[in-house]
Amino acid sequence: MDRVDPAPRLVPTVPAPPASPLSFWGYVRAIRTNALTIWTERAYQEPFEWRRLVGRSTLLVNAPDAIHRVLVDNPGNYRRSPASIRILRPVIGDGLLLAEGDAWRHQRRTIAPALAPRMMPLLAGHVVATAADHLDRLPVDAPVDLLAAVQMLALDIAGRSMVSLEMAAFGPRMRALIAEFATDLSRPHLFDMVLPAAVPTWRDLRRRRFSARWMRLIEEIVDARLSRPPQPEDAPRDLFDLLRAARDPETGAAFDRIALRDRVATMILAGHETTAVTLFWALLLLADAPHEQARVAAEAREIGSQATEARAVGSQATETRAGGSQAADARAGGLDAAAVPRLVRTRAVVQETLRLFPPAFALVREAIGPDRLCDMDVPKGTVVMIAPWVLHRHARFWRDPAVFDPDRFMPDAPPPPRHAWLPFGTGPRVCVGAQFALTEATLALAMLLARYEVGRLDSDPVLPSGIVTLIPTRAPAFRLRRR
């Protein structure tokens, strides 16, 4: 009998961790250029790693009980760090991500219903329609920058699903501003880390100038949406309508224009940048693992054609299916919200991508009071880091952690150990868009692979860099072939 060679195992190239703790200046430089390199080799084996920086202690936490204490049992003792506030406030203002206390609770209660599991069919409809439009425009048999393509796709999906606006008029300006911010002002410097958030650094002054330009653009989006006629029956059509209808539980007041702007900025930014990089890393992994790509493509095509057949039978019975919706069905490869639970291999690839390349690579908090984590004293002021990047590659939790292996997330695989897979965080501040992100990434990936075979034009490694999110250090050229 012929021997079937197992598929080669893909081990994506990533920056090597330092063997011993970085020097003071090495650490400060690493935070600014690529924060993935601040953790030593031992961090990937041990439950904790301490470090001191200008009189302040920093603690990396890998122990599940300690993670639970920080994020689930005692989150009130851990607020966002001054550096996170300095960097994020200019682009998201007082939106959900940075809000605290009662203001946070009120926003969370307003926003969560728009992203609840029961809203997924509606949101998936936006994903399918937008992805079909974007896939039609991708160049075939020619070099293509898939990083830029998925960034625009995810931005358009966020715009259409959350504020019912196409992003054509705003998207390129938004992406240009985000790129400008990412290459400079989003990189933390020493003073950003050591000074309290209330004390401005010279970079904060530049961030304020940037913020004014950015927020003007978001106000344009808010104005464009406000100028739309209201729904005839006043039913909320999207997240924006829910935000407008929300009233402060104590004062009964509506969100004012600035509050509305900050909420829209947060949801569009948090809602597209992370999903875009997830799609990028998934496509890179699949381009480098053709065997795995073929399995995902076969699944997407099979489930798409089964769904199309089932709908055709249903429409013959009722004779209601219009030619237009048949054409839309064909452009989507037959895929829709109902297909998502059946795309198990595609979803496993998305989950494994989030393990190897978690967009939110570190959750950083500051202890506002003393605490104890696993019998260890944690003084007030300690910067506590829970780093999905480290947890997802930790020797105690994963077998062959560096290998790309979607089987880990197939339905018959044992679930990951507690808190070992945290791409969306956990506890009360868990990502409010997690369901939507998984639905969006699974559907968009399946639609793309059902239609195109994805290859790369060079085989040089593409390294991840940790700066706010996990971005690639370069945008490699891909090539698409029609299947």
Ligand code: HEM
């Ligand atoms: C793959 C995509 C995504 C990843 C990896 C991701 C990751 C995360 C993580 C780790 C947190 C918790 C941060 C912390 O505890 O410090 C978070 C919070 C948040 N995410 Fe996501 N996210 C994604 C997609 C989305 C989407 C699609 C939306 C909106 C539709 C969204 C909106 C938010 C918001 C508003 C918060 C703040 C929640 C709060 O503080 O109550 N995210 N996200």
